[in-house]
Amino acid sequence: xxxxVRIPTPLQRLTQGKEEVExxxxxxxxxVSDLDRRFPGIGERISEKGKIRRFVNIxxxxxxxxxxxxEETVIKDGDEVSIVPAIAGGAWPRAEVRTEEGE
Amino acid sequence: MGHIRGLKCRECGREYPIEPIYVCExxxxxxxxxxxxxxxxxxxxxxxxxxxxxxxxxxxELLPIDGEPQVGLTSGYTxxxxxxxxxxxxxxxELYLKDDTVVxxxxxxxxxxxxxxxxxxxxxxxxxxxxxxxxxxxxxVSAHGARAGLKRFIFIPASLExxxxxxxxxYEPNLVAVDGNYDDVNRLCSEIANKYSWAFVNINIxxxxxxxxxxxxxxxxxxxxxxxPDNVVxxxxxxxxxxxxxxxxxxxxxxxxxxxxxxxxxxxxATGCSPIVTAIKQGTDVIRPVKPNTIAKSLAIGNPADGFYxxxxxxxxxxxxxxxxxxxxxxxxxxxxxxxxxxAETAGGVTLASAKKLIAAGKIRRDEVTVICITGNGLxxxxxxxxxVASPHYIKPNIASFEEVLKKIP
Numbered sequence: 001x002x003x004x005v006r007i008p009t010p011l012q013r014l015t016q017g018k019e020e021v022e023x024x025x026x027x028x029x030x031x032v033s034d035l036d037r038r039f040p041g042i043g044e045r046i047s048e049k050g051k052i053r054r055f056v057n058i059x060x061x062x063x064x065x066x067x068x069x070x071e072e073t074v075i076k077d078g079d080e081v082s083i084v085p086a087i088a089g090g091a092w093p094r095a096e097v098r099t100e101e102g103e
Numbered sequence: 104m105g106h107i108r109g110l111k112c113r114e115c116g117r118e119y120p121i122e123p124i125y126v127c128e129x130x131x132x133x134x135x136x137x138x139x140x141x142x143x144x145x146x147x148x149x150x151x152x153x154x155x156x157x158x159x160x161x162x163x164e165l166l167p168i169d170g171e172p173q174v175g176l177t178s179g180y181t182x183x184x185x186x187x188x189x190x191x192x193x194x195x196x197e198l199y200l201k202d203d204t205v206v207x208x209x210x211x212x213x214x215x216x217x218x219x220x221x222x223x224x225x226x227x228x229x230x231x232x233x234x235x236x237x238x239x240x241x242x243x244v245s246a247h248g249a250r251a252g253l254k255r256f257i258f259i260p261a262s263l264e265x266x267x268x269x270x271x272x273x274y275e276p277n278l279v280a281v282d283g284n285y286d287d288v289n290r291l292c293s294e295i296a297n298k299y300s301w302a303f304v305n306i307n308i309x310x311x312x313x314x315x316x317x318x319x320x321x322x323x324x325x326x327x328x329x330x331x332p333d334n335v336v337x338x339x340x341x342x343x344x345x346x347x348x349x350x351x352x353x354x355x356x357x358x359x360x361x362x363x364x365x366x367x368x369x370x371x372x373a374t375g376c377s378p379i380v381t382a383i384k385q386g387t388d389v390i391r392p393v394k395p396n397t398i399a400k401s402l403a404i405g406n407p408a409d410g411f412y413x414x415x416x417x418x419x420x421x422x423x424x425x426x427x428x429x430x431x432x433x434x435x436x437x438x439x440x441x442x443x444x445x446x447a448e449t450a451g452g453v454t455l456a457s458a459k460k461l462i463a464a465g466k467i468r469r470d471e472v473t474v475i476c477i478t479g480n481g482l483x484x485x486x487x488x489x490x491x492v493a494s495p496h497y498i499k500p501n502i503a504s505f506e507e508v509l510k511k512i513p
Contacts, residue, residue, distance in 0.1 A: 055131040085131040
């Protein structure tokens with residue numbers, strides 16, 4: 001059993017249109033390198049200098065990794081990982097919408 | 104004109120042409136308008152500004168439009184009230200209120216951002232404007248759009264209070280009440296924005312819309328006699344207003360309108376929805392989303408788009424953050440009304456109550472010039488005070504009955 005990784009629409013061009021790909025267990029940041037080897041270009045879209053980009057959220061089994069162990073969070077066999085762009089004010093379907101209204 | 108260079112990603116710096124876009128295609132960061140400050144510095148100075156109409160458009164070179172202003176020609180330039188009675192209560196020497204309870208025409212600071220957004224929407228050639236809102240933004244888009252001759256689609260949660268629905272409906276927009284909460288409405292709107300080519304002021308027009316908030320900061324500096332205050336206290340929902348107020352101060356410094364800038368920026372939130380203040384207090388730059396539970400509905404954004412940037416501004420300027428309970432909000436609304444004769448909406452209560460705590464804790468010093476931003480009118484959220492104000496004196500229509508009451512009044 002491997003790790004299931006959900007790819008958001010704007011990055012599916014890099015995964016030949018696949019919504020879901022398989023990954024290998026290990027730290028989140030290692031998973032990103034692994035994905036980048038198989039789908040060149042995806043790494044720099046979601047991370048920079050070993051850090052996940054601020055407007056990209058990564059969930060391991062529905063928990064945001066910022067509230068686990070960030071880039072060092074360890075993913076086990078059978079875990080599900082979702083990559084979700086956080087979009088100020090809304091955007092692509094399945095993106096995490098951050099709102100802009102009040103004050 | 105010609106003072107705008109384009110759009111630029113706040114995160115990775117990639118540049119884009121001026122279009123109704125708002126997210127960096129590469130790293131998903133938010134896009135922001137980039138200006139040519141050298142050419143603005145040549146075109147704009149204090150004398151030139153002082154000659155112009157008293158509206159938010161007197162700073163037009165620093166706003167992202169190409170041609171003439173088209174919407175909100177009478178919006179902005181609200182009073183900066185020297186609040187001596189309130190200052191005395193709080194033990195402050197020099198305290199000011201930026202009074203956006205009276206922005207023309209819909210009585211909240213949203214008239215500033217919407218004036219810029221709809222002018223830009225017209226420049227882009229849109230005939231329909233839209234927004235997702237729970238109140239102030241709905242009123243402002245409905246009103247300004249009516250006058251500008253634009254078709255309007257306003258999306259609200261169906262559970263909104265009747266008074267807020269009426270204050271939008273009177274301008275006859277297409278008001279769409281969605282069976283869901285504000286987050287559901289916003290999600291739906293982001294899908295609609297992808298499908299229909301409308302100007303969603305807080306989605307695809309957002310980079311331009313948000314710039315309108317800077318006018319509140321420009322006015323504070325001008326009205327203080329071309330000086331930046333020592334402290335400014337700003338309410339936070341998405342965090343956009345706070346970051347733009349700071350941007351406005353920096354821009355006036357950059358183009359030479361003010362010589363010195365040492366303002367500390369303070370963030371105010373309700374305890375029932377304080378993701379930004381929590382991050383500031385914990386000294387982290389990770390904004391943990393929350394489920395809002397507060398009477399300050401206009402600030403109830405659990406996942407604030409500009410939360411990170413707002414917390415950075417607070418840190419970088421040596422400011423701080425404070426959050427307050429619903430009771431503290433109500434008490435502050437009443438304090439403001441009793442001392443200065445200004446009726447603020449719940450967000451104003453949040454800002455004043457937070458300022459009060461920051462002063463008491465010595466984080467805002469008593470001898471420093473301080474500005475508190477009051478961003479909306481209390482007539483819009485009267486239900487928040489239900490049960491928290493006194494009753495009238497009921498009498499018979501004769502003098503004896505009146506004098507009975509008079510005896511009881513100290």
